[in-house]
Amino acid sequence: MARVSISLGSNIQRERNLRCAVDALRARYPQLVVSPVYETEAVGFEGDDFLNLVVAFDTEDAVQEIARQLKQIEDSIGRDRSQPRFSARTIDLDLLTYDQAVIDEEGIQVPRHEILKNAFVLKPLSDILGDEWHPTLGESYRELWLAMAPTAGRITVFDLKLD
Numbered sequence: 001m002a003r004v005s006i007s008l009g010s011n012i013q014r015e016r017n018l019r020c021a022v023d024a025l026r027a028r029y030p031q032l033v034v035s036p037v038y039e040t041e042a043v044g045f046e047g048d049d050f051l052n053l054v055v056a057f058d059t060e061d062a063v064q065e066i067a068r069q070l071k072q073i074e075d076s077i078g079r080d081r082s083q084p085r086f087s088a089r090t091i092d093l094d095l096l097t098y099d100q101a102v103i104d105e106e107g108i109q110v111p112r113h114e115i116l117k118n119a120f121v122l123k124p125l126s127d128i129l130g131d132e133w134h135p136t137l138g139e140s141y142r143e144l145w146l147a148m149a150p151t152a153g154r155i156t157v158f159d160l161k162l163d
Contacts, residue, residue, distance in 0.1 A: 002099040004066060005056045005129060007114070007121045009092045011042060014051040015160055017077050017091045022055065022162045024073045029057035035124035039158040043118060047088050051158055054096065054124035063098045067108050070095060096125060100135040111135055116144065119152035 006025070010017040018037065026032045033056045039049050059066070070093040077091045096112045103110045111134060114121045122145050130142035137144070 001058050001060055002063075002101075003056060003058055003129075003132070004098055005054055005096040005125060006066075006070065007052065007054050007092075007094045007096055007112075007124070009050050009052040009120065010090060011048045011050040011088050012090045018051055018053065018160065019162060020077050021073055021091050021093060024076065025055055025057075028069060029059060032057050033128050034162050035127045037158045037160040037162070038120055038124060038155050040120040040155050041153070042088075043120075045088075050089075050120065051160065052120040052124065053162070054121070054128060056128050063095070063101065063103060063108055063110065066098070067095055094121075096121065097129075097132075097135070100133070102135050115141075116148075119148060119155045122148055123152070123155055 008018055008021050022032070022034060035054045037051050037053045039051055041049055074091050074093055079090055094112055094114065095108065095110060096115055098110045101110055115125060115134070116122070122141065126141040126145035131140055133140055134144060
């Protein structure tokens with residue numbers, strides 16, 4: 001059994017698309033743990049604010065199967081993969097961690113580097129898996145967030161019920 005975490009983000013029909021993605025994940029992984037939702041500014045481009053959160057679950061699925069499922073969910077919600085990397089998104093689902101595995105293969109990178117770069121990933125991850133350790137740094141996600149928080153920029157809780 002592996003503990004998996006996934007980040008979700010949207011700035012196009014944000015609430016609808018996040019609900020659709022969480023519902024699709026919960027249908028496959030019923031014991032889904034959901035972080036608070038945060039609103040943040042777009043990173044890397046001028047655009048509408050994003051809503052972001054992290055979910056976690058335990059599974060026996062292989063990491064490749066999870067990556068395939070995430071892509072299917074994105075496609076079903078209307079993700080346009082022809083857009084530049086830093087652009088508006090209907091939905092973005094990124095595999096952050098797969099237990100303590102360190103994987104770097106085509107299409108799969110865990111732990112995902114964005115954990116350490118973006119408050120909108122690290123803050124909700126620390127909310128639900130704060131006592132777990134980053135596999136290569138040997139620090140908990142809570143400790144990593146406390147170090148990032150003073151320079152994190154605007155990240156505010158957004159009242160969106162996803163249960």
